[in-house]
Amino acid sequence: MADIVLDQITKRYPDGALAVDKISMDIADGEFVILVGPSGCGKSTTLNMIAGLEDISEGELRIGGKVVNNKSPKDRDVAMVFQSYALYPHMTVRQNMGFALKLAKTPQAVIDEKVTEAARILDLTQHLDRKPANLSGGQRQRVAMGRAIVRDPAVFLMDEPLSNLDAKLRVQMRTEVSRIQRRLGTTMVYVTHDQTEAMTLGDRVAVMRSGRLLQVGTPQELYESPLNLFVAGFIGSPSMNFLPATAEDGKLRTPLGDIPLSDALRQALERSDASRDLIVGIRPENFEDASLVSADARREGITFRATIDVRESMGSDVYVYFATELGNSLAAAELQELAQDSGRADTGATGDTLVARLDAASRLQEGEDAELWLDARLVHVFEPGSGKNLALGASPAASPVS
Amino acid sequence: MATAATTSRQKVGWGTANLVVVALAMIPVLWMVSLSFKTPAAILDPSYFPSQWTWGNYSSILSTSQFIRPLVNSIGIGLISTFIAVLLACMAAYAVARLRFPGKSLLIGMALLIAMFPAISLVTPMFNIERSLGLFNTWPGLIIPYVAFGLPLGIYTLSAFFREIPWELEKAAKVDGATPFQAFVKVIAPLAAPGMVTTAILVFLACWNEFLFAISFTSTLASRTAPASMAYFSGGSVFTVPTGPIAAAAVVITIPIIVFVLFFQRRIIAGLTSGAVKG
């Protein structure tokens, strides 16, 4: 059991690549922290530095109150699941899982018991005496997981431990990971690409981009008050819709219509001498089929007409995709990176197609010229240059990361 | 149909090529075997099968310590040299494959240089060195140069094998609580075993067949190796060449090599690292 403190951690690889840039984060004892970010943003590097497998170029890392910068991995008491599994090919599954315990000179009876227990949890019992080469990708991944959970370390580090499992097994294992972590109460840092894992598993989520930590907070915080454009677009599935807008006469002029500015937002706009060109972000669920909105509620937002391109019924709700004339296109670097990041391009919320999540009662059909409603209270306004969320300038509730 | 024809034609082609290569390699060996069973009088007889089979050549060389003792020396010197060379090569190759350190390319360059140095040019200086150090005509007197010349070969072969082993395995071992030494012994070394065996075979072969140093740095049976001892065989009279005994000795010294290779070959299993990492 231990807390982890990252204090201005920086990693510069010998070839000069700056993989991690001054990351600071406090992870409490027993906390479950999720690390997300696009490919190559430095997640694995960060985990490797915590584990002691990569030297820390600058900054200080404390585990359980002790500075561990110069300690070897074995003295840090961490267990790690590698992105590439890294199973010992010459050992059976049983030996793979028991290796750490054996090195720690645990009595054989205890090793057997723990390995059997882990194999049961991971559904590997019938594979215990096979070699990794003869296992499927998903089974190998579970062995890698098993190797970590048989131990009782101070810290768990997991690098996309469920990425190779099929959907059903992934859900099952996700619950299992969560249960194991809660039962053992072990501090956990968990890297994932999966939105659902990020939102459901962790106590807090940390979003990284090109080696920087953009924001750390509970899933709810990140979802409701993203500090910037990138976090807003990265968190949530389907992702946030972005529209160009200009601020004029206390109104936001957007392709969907004029959105009245709240007082707080107006003040924020005045304080930051932001240019008049802005980016408006709207979550899919902040749209609604206008026919389902009461007259009272209508006043809180705006209505507009759009032609429905695609309708996807999810049972509990309906996704509709519709196009708008965006006029000048959005050129923010963050948006381009978001679009490139895999898994995001297929949401359809890029380019000039918007996605709305409507109540299941909505009867809108494809090709229909529908009237939609937009909740004006929940729009986010970003500054294109810095990507900063202007709406948050007023409320210091969100945890800023410098 | 066309492809089937091509493959069968290919098979014939490859088969012929293989046959030619094997024949080229085997004819001298078979001839030597034939010679070893011929009587001194029939040595010049051009027919392959001796008209009169004899074990005389074998019994003559195996009945004297002139050959038995060098055989023992060869085995001893060969095994010790191989062991030391593979052990040192392992460590060096690991460093070359895994670590960044100043002078790494210099080390590789030096190793290559040693491997390319013509041995004959070293004989005189080394002879003098060995004489003054008291190593002349001793086992260490041959083991030391054999290790030195086996190392470059070993470092090259083994570093290729080490490079094949995913680095993450070592990281995993370290996280599992292994010291660097434990990680090497329990994870890396078992996976590099095929490489070590290959290297051991190559180094042992080189030591076993070595003639120049063996004849130059030895003077008595105390350290003379089998190939060198053949130069001291004598024929029936001063004027006869001891062809028969030399052929018999050549056959005898081939046998341990075959045994050695067959014994270790089973350990050379390709794809030992499969299943370690994704993809």
Ligand SMILES: Nc1ncnc2c1ncn2[C@@H]1O[C@H](COP(=O)(O)OP(=O)(O)OP(=O)(O)O)[C@@H](O)[C@H]1O
């Ligand atoms: N050994 C290395 N030497 C030099 N640069 C490296 C090395 N390892 C990683 N990098 C660079 O550091 C950056 C971060 O890499 P890292 O593996 O941490 O990314 P990641 O966030 O884990 O990505 P992914 O989601 O694809 O696993 C990348 O730009 C990568 O090219």
Ligand SMILES: [Mg+2]
């Ligand atoms: Mg990674």
